[in-house]
Amino acid sequence: MAAELKSALLAEARALGFDACAVTRPDAIPAAPERLAAFVAEGRHGQMGWMAERMAWRGDPNALWPEARSVIMLAESYTPAHNPLDLLALRDRGVISAYALGRDYHDVVKKRLKALGRWLIGQAGGEIKVFVDTAPVMEKPLAAAAGLGWQGKHTNLLSRDLGNWFFLGAIFTTLDLRPDPPARENCGSCRACLDICPTGAFPAPFQLDARRCISYLTIEHHGPVPLELRGRMGNRIYGCDDCLAICPWNKFASAAREVKYAARDGMVAPDLAELAQLDDAGFRARFSGSPIKRIGRNRFVRNVLYAIGNSGHPPLSAVAQGLTDDPDPVVAEAAAWAVARLAE
Structure with missing residues (x-):
């Protein structure tokens, strides 16, 4: 039975x-x-x-x-x-983690x-x-x-x-079901996920320092991101998939069966200039039903401004300049940083 x-x-x-x-x-x-x-x-x-x-x-x-x-x-x-x-090469566009x-x-x-x-x-x-x-x-x-x-x-x-x-x-x-045997680790000598991390978030194999992880920094971290890490974030505006995407085991990955996980319109490589100008109502409307909504407009626009600063596209400076007096001090500081970085 x-x-x-x-x-x-x-x-x-x-x-x-x-x-x-x-x-x-x-x-x-x-x-x-x-x-x-x-x-x-x-x-x-x-x-x-x-x-x-x-x-x-x-x-x-x-x-x-x-x-x-x-x-x-x-x-x-x-x-x-x-x-x-x-x-990641589309510098005037944002990159959102695949799960979101x-x-x-x-x-x-x-x-x-x-x-x-x-x-x-x-x-x-x-x-x-x-x-x-x-x-x-x-x-x-x-x-x-x-x-x-x-x-x-x-x-x-x-x-x-x-x-x-x-x-x-x-x-x-509360049912007593027969357990299955545990899996065996099969990473071998591969260290692709460790080497690709742009912020050095892995102190050693099988160890993570969340404080340096872009997923943590863009989603969980409140306030300004440390200066030493901003430039390494590139155009990643919500999460980071580098260590997942580089894994050789993905050659066996199966296609998603749930259509609700398919990318919504405007979510793959969205325009940074457009995202930076979202107010709270616009942010909530755009990301309704998305996990992105939970971080709020201010933290999201902060991330977008870091991406603008890393874009190497001087025309985006005007967009950032328009946010240097944003009511949120973290957003305003991120905007000033982006303007200064684009001017370098």
Whole structure:
């Protein structure tokens, strides 16, 4: 009966749109608390205070929900139709991380997780809780423990079948399901992801210093970005895909099946001059339903101004000049920096 349920679970997950499904135990990541504590102690989490505040829950799934007996990990591909690295040469255009080009994945994946959870309860009873990057759950270590893939040298999850373009979701359940074997690390001597990072965010293989990561700087970091890093951000205005895009395992990446992840109009290589002139209402309207919306107009325009400063296009100086008296002091400072950089 248990084997039949597991087989049916995998089939249902696939039918609902997931590309992979595997099971692990809540206690399958015993090294996670120590590694997380070291990460926070070294300050590598930057301004993400929520990591420190909920460290006990994040490091130990049993602490998050003691009644849980199994964790079902799901993967869903969002492989982009283009190579993000090709856009870096379009200096008067912005580059948005591939995961944010379409509909907010939190909404899409969570809806699918709930549907699978309801199916599971209907088949076998029990209770469930679903998570998709919205609670103190260490999805990547749990997914590796379940065998969905391994954490590469860039700390993201890699799969032989999916490359590294996929979202993760988790279903915690009180049902006792047979766990799958963990994945084996298959990066070998490759260090492409480490060498391509423009800001040197990897102190060592399998280690990340978020304070130097462009994804962190453009999305999580409040206030001005350190001067030494601005020039290295190039035209990346929301997130960074360099370490993902360069990975050789992407030759096995499967196409995204969910049309909601396809790039919306105007999201691939948008015009920097146009984006810089967005007010709050314009920003909200343009990025409605997108994960970009959560960072707000001010932080987004700050990023755009850094890209303008890095563009090497003097005509954009007038756009930046118009924002040097912006009501937001961080935006105004970024505009002044862009004007000065273009004048060099």
